[in-house]
Amino acid sequence: MRHFIDTQDFSKAELLDLIQLIHLTKDADKQGALPPLLSGTSLGMIFEEPSTRTRVSFEVAMTKLGGHALYLRPGEIHLGQRESTKDTAKVISRMVNAIEARTLSHKTVLELARHATVPVINGLTDYNHPTQVICDVFTMLEHKLPGKLLEDLNVVFIGDTTNVCSSLMLICTQLGMRFTQAAPRKYQAPESLQEIARENCKLSGGTLVVTDDPVAAVSDADFIYTDLWWWVGQEAEIPERKAAFMPNFQVNLALFEKAPRHAKMMHCLPASRGVEATDEVLDHPRSIIYDQSENRLHTEKAILIKFVYPRVSRPPHTLRDWHAGRIQAFLGESLRLTFDPS
Ligand code: CP
Numbered sequence: 001m002r003h004f005i006d007t008q009d010f011s012k013a014e015l016l017d018l019i020q021l022i023h024l025t026k027d028a029d030k031q032g033a034l035p036p037l038l039s040g041t042s043l044g045m046i047f048e049e050p051s052t053r054t055r056v057s058f059e060v061a062m063t064k065l066g067g068h069a070l071y072l073r074p075g076e077i078h079l080g081q082r083e084s085t086k087d088t089a090k091v092i093s094r095m096v097n098a099i100e101a102r103t104l105s106h107k108t109v110l111e112l113a114r115h116a117t118v119p120v121i122n123g124l125t126d127y128n129h130p131t132q133v134i135c136d137v138f139t140m141l142e143h144k145l146p147g148k149l150l151e152d153l154n155v156v157f158i159g160d161t162t163n164v165c166s167s168l169m170l171i172c173t174q175l176g177m178r179f180t181q182a183a184p185r186k187y188q189a190p191e192s193l194q195e196i197a198r199e200n201c202k203l204s205g206g207t208l209v210v211t212d213d214p215v216a217a218v219s220d221a222d223f224i225y226t227d228l229w230w231w232v233g234q235e236a237e238i239p240e241r242k243a244a245f246m247p248n249f250q251v252n253l254a255l256f257e258k259a260p261r262h263a264k265m266m267h268c269l270p271a272s273r274g275v276e277a278t279d280e281v282l283d284h285p286r287s288i289i290y291d292q293s294e295n296r297l298h299t300e301k302a303i304l305i306k307f308v309y310p311r312v313s314r315p316p317h318t319l320r321d322w323h324a325g326r327i328q329a330f331l332g333e334s335l336r337l338t339f340d341p342s
Helices: 012-030 053-064 085-093 106-115 130-143 163-174 191-204 214-218 235-245 289-311 317-336
Strands: 042-047 068-072 098-102 120-122 154-158 178-182 207-211 223-226 264-267
Touching: 012 130, 012 163, 012 289, 042 053, 053 068, 053 098, 053 289, 085 098, 085 106, 098 106, 098 289, 106 120, 120 130, 120 289, 130 163, 130 223, 130 264, 130 289, 154 163, 154 214, 163 178, 163 191, 163 207, 178 214, 191 207, 207 214, 264 289
Parallel strands: 042 068, 042 098, 098 120, 154 178, 154 223, 178 207, 223 264
Antiparallel strands: none
16 A cells, blocks of 8 residues: 655656646636545544644545545644554554644654555655645646746755755656755755755756855746745754844845746745745745645645545445445334343
8 A cells, every 4th residue: 555655655657647636636626526536535634733734735625525534633642642653553544544644753654654554645744745845846837937848947945954845855856857955055955865866866857956055046946945944843043043044045035036037936834924035025926825825735635536536445326225224124123122231
């Protein structure tokens, strides 16, 4: 059984297929004609951290597809406190058709997947964010210059090697695109990650550039992307990080105007407005941040269809009718019997 934990687990052709499925589900939804392909199914959503986009998009996606989603957060389930990840995975798997998990540690989502008997979808860990970046590539295809191919696109990420940056570096190089990270040396992608991306490039024909020159980096950008400068648990580093990134690595109008006139502004959100990016660029006519957010919904629908739909059994109506009759007959019997606890 396959899980959706890391884009590296999928071939370029499989990722492109999934992107095509996002397109189909968006199209169907926009026409109000999304088929309820997941009718009667349930998604367990484990969130060890808060979320707006991931939570809402998965929950709404399940509803639109005719299924149901359960929001399971720490303190409300036993995971990690009174119950092992293994037992949680095994128990939830007996009751739902898929598990979406946002976990503090990547190891936890891997452990869930190891023991789950239903597909596990990674909703962000300290290492990566695959649902976000497949959505981002789809959004880039919607907003690229006409005539440009996917392989022609240059995605320039300005800032820290966040989970989104890491995932974007990998998916872009898998798909044969050009990916540039501009960051102070200390915050650039570690060699181990760059090595995976370079291997991707060998297969796909993509290009990886890592630089500490943001102005040169944006000069031929199709998409400029940024993310938070610090993450949960890095609060003590805020002064050091601010000093390292500000002002050169802030995406502000001065930097944005160094990019080609067609370049679009991207951010996975949530944003710290005025920190990694200013209002002027986040709200710029060429900002596509809210299209990215909306596309999370269409992406989750596609992922859920891809991983859950083929596993749903669809017995003939005659079988359902037979069971209904059997249960109704039993209830009729029960009604005639008086309750006898002895
Ligand atoms: N981009 C993203 O994953 O947003 P949330 O943290 O709101 O889910």
